[in-house]
Amino acid sequence: MSDLLRAITQPDLHRGLEGVVVDESALSYIDGDAGRLIYRGIEIEDLARNATFEEVLYLLWHGDLPTVAELADFRDRMAADRSIDDDLLATLSALADADETPMAALRTGVSMLSATDSDPDADPRDREATLRKGRRITAAMPTILAAFDRFRRDEDPVPPDEDRSHAANFLYMLTGAEPDDVAAETFDMALTLHADHGLNASTFTALVIASTYADIYNAVTGGVGALAGPWHGGANQDVIRTLLEIDDGDRDPVEWVQDTLDTGERVPGWGHRVYNVTDPRAKILAERSELLADATGDRTWYEYAATIEDYLTEEVGLPEKGLAPNVDFYSGTVYYQLGIPIDCYTPIFAVSRVGGWVAHVHEYQADNRLIRPRARYVGPDHRSWVPIEDR
Numbered sequence: 001m002s003d004l005l006r007a008i009t010q011p012d013l014h015r016g017l018e019g020v021v022v023d024e025s026a027l028s029y030i031d032g033d034a035g036r037l038i039y040r041g042i043e044i045e046d047l048a049r050n051a052t053f054e055e056v057l058y059l060l061w062h063g064d065l066p067t068v069a070e071l072a073d074f075r076d077r078m079a080a081d082r083s084i085d086d087d088l089l090a091t092l093s094a095l096a097d098a099d100e101t102p103m104a105a106l107r108t109g110v111s112m113l114s115a116t117d118s119d120p121d122a123d124p125r126d127r128e129a130t131l132r133k134g135r136r137i138t139a140a141m142p143t144i145l146a147a148f149d150r151f152r153r154d155e156d157p158v159p160p161d162e163d164r165s166h167a168a169n170f171l172y173m174l175t176g177a178e179p180d181d182v183a184a185e186t187f188d189m190a191l192t193l194h195a196d197h198g199l200n201a202s203t204f205t206a207l208v209i210a211s212t213y214a215d216i217y218n219a220v221t222g223g224v225g226a227l228a229g230p231w232h233g234g235a236n237q238d239v240i241r242t243l244l245e246i247d248d249g250d251r252d253p254v255e256w257v258q259d260t261l262d263t264g265e266r267v268p269g270w271g272h273r274v275y276n277v278t279d280p281r282a283k284i285l286a287e288r289s290e291l292l293a294d295a296t297g298d299r300t301w302y303e304y305a306a307t308i309e310d311y312l313t314e315e316v317g318l319p320e321k322g323l324a325p326n327v328d329f330y331s332g333t334v335y336y337q338l339g340i341p342i343d344c345y346t347p348i349f350a351v352s353r354v355g356g357w358v359a360h361v362h363e364y365q366a367d368n369r370l371i372r373p374r375a376r377y378v379g380p381d382h383r384s385w386v387p388i389e390d391r
Contacts (some may be wrong), residue, residue, distance in 0.1 A: 013376050022371070027060060027359050028196040032261035035277040039196060040064075048284050053166050053191040053352075054078060055137065057293035059220030060196060060359040061131055075165075082160035082169065087114050089147060089157060096151035102347045107224040109144035113137060114217040120273045124215040127362055132215045140167070141351045146173035149344060168193055170351070174340060177272075182295045183338055190334060193281040193327060194349055198274070202233070203227040203353070203360050210361040211371040223357045224350050233346040238268035241340055243304045254308045261316070267308065269329030270318060277373030278324040285330035292337040301333040 004194075014020045028037045029231070037044040040059055047056055051065070057390040058066040058074050066074060072251050088109060095105045114120065122129035147157035168186035169317065179187070205226035206219040227233040260267055272279055276337045288307070291300040309325055312318045335345050 006237050008143065015303065017184060022199065022204075023364065025198070025360065025363060026063075027108045027356070027363060029200055030274050032272070032274040032276050034237060035275060036145050036195070037280050039192050044193065044280055045284065048189045048281075051192065053188050053195070053355075056192045056195055057135075057335070057355045060355055061134070073353040076162075078139045078166060079160070079162035079169075081136040082143050084109070084113070084140055084143050084147070085116050085208060087115075088144070090146065092148045093151045094150055099152075100343050102145060102148060102349070103224070103228045103329045105148040106141065106145055106347045106350060107221055107228070109249075110137060110141065110224055111149070111217065111221045113140055115217070117217075120259040122212075122215075124213045125368075127363065127365055130216050130362050130365065133356075134220070134362070135218065137164075137216065137220050138358060141354055142170035145172060145344060145347050145351060149341060150176075162245050169339065176329050179338075181296070182291060185336060186292060187338060189284065189288060190331060190348075191352040193284060194331075194352035196353070196359060199360075200232065201229070202350075203356055207360055207364050208371045210365060211368060213365075213368070216358065216361060220354055220357055223354070226351050227346060227353065233244065235268055235326070235328035236332035236345045236349075237342050238332075239305075239329055240301070240336045240345075242268055243301055243333065247300065253304050256312050257308055257311055257316075267312065269326055269332070269377060270312065271323040275320040275324065277319060279326040281327040282289060282325040282330050285327065285334055286325075289330050289333045289337065290359065296337060298337075301336055305330060 024224075026040060028040075030036070039047060039056065040063060042059070042065075047059075051059075054075050056066060057078075058071065068284060070245055071290040090110060091112060092105055093293070095108060100108075115138070117133060119129065122133070143157075143160050150157050155176070158176050160173060164172055165184065165188065168179050168184040171187055197203075206223040209222045210216070210219040215296060228237075242256075245251075246253055257267060286302075286309075289302045289305065290299075293299040309329070313324075316326065332345065335348065336342070340348065
């Protein structure tokens with residue numbers, strides 16, 4: 001087949017689906033040039049500073065902010081869905097003994113939740129069932145992650161407390177201690193900031209699975225798997241490991257950045273596939289990182305990050321080249337100051353982003369179409385069959 005004929009008869013190539021619009025959505029909008037993110041028309045800054053994560057989930061799943069009565073009912077239902085059964089706990093304990101990663105344990109735990117669903121035979125095309133099951137998954141994921149982490153530290157899991165908020169309960173289950181107001185509020189904001197972000201890799205993966213009318217357990221399990229890759233969910237771990245390396249080596253952050261740029265390496269937490277300016281979520285987390293630092297009296301991690309940002313902005317001018325801090329640059333310092341293990345940062349991303357996965361699946365199935373892209377064929381043409389004895 002000639003190159004000309006191939007170009008005429010085969011579709012245009014868009015590697016990584018770059019620039020391809022596959023559907024319409026009313027969930028979130030990103031303006032990469034203005035540094036703007038909205039959920040259902042509301043600015044992310046307003047939601048992060050004023051709404052709880054439960055309110056944001058309700059907004060994403062139902063289209064509007066809840067009334068007082070709706071929120072109370074929604075919180076009660078979420079809290080009641082937090083518990084996991086003994087078989088799942090036993091599996092998490094075995095995974096901890098096997099030195100499995102937290103992300104893999106979360107993936108396995110989400111998949112196992114389907115075994116104890118109260119309505120296992122619900123039609124995957126039933127959108128209300130999707131929301132009900134999605135709520136259960138969202139409520140139970142923090143319990144799965146916290147229990148696994150405690151098992152691997154040879155500590156008993158802390159049962160969920162229905163009287164605490166979603167964010168405060170996770171910190172309580174993870175540490176066994178009551179989180180202070182600054183910590184609980186900061187973690188709640190972090191969950192809100194990560195809840196949705198358009199058709200990113202993990203959300204699109206969940207949609208592809210759901211478009212076959214596989215149920216929400218399959219879709220979310222697939223989303224967790226996609227998020228596990230270092231090109232999607234792991235940058236915040238790279239950021240804090242970099243700052244720890246700077247601290248362990250007693251290095252000046254600016255000198256470290258200079259050496260990194262001189263060798264042609266990228267600074268973790270800088271640059272984004274969509275944003276050409278500072279990620280609006282990074283601005284909020286920078287504020288919370290400083291607030292946590294002031295609350296604990298240890299400004300080390302915030303100041304390292306702030307020093308690097310100032311240098312790359314004012315001296316190197318990376319933002320002028322379309323490279324600016326993304327959400328991961330400060331989320332790593334926030335999670336570290338909250339006492340969260342580094343390898344749990346990406347699972348926490350999933351604990352938040354599941355809200356968006358469920359919302360997108362629910363929205364897409366209102367007018368479902370099987371997602372079936374094509375690939376451009378570049379192999380040989382008109383080859384002859386050769387019998388095996390002649391090869």
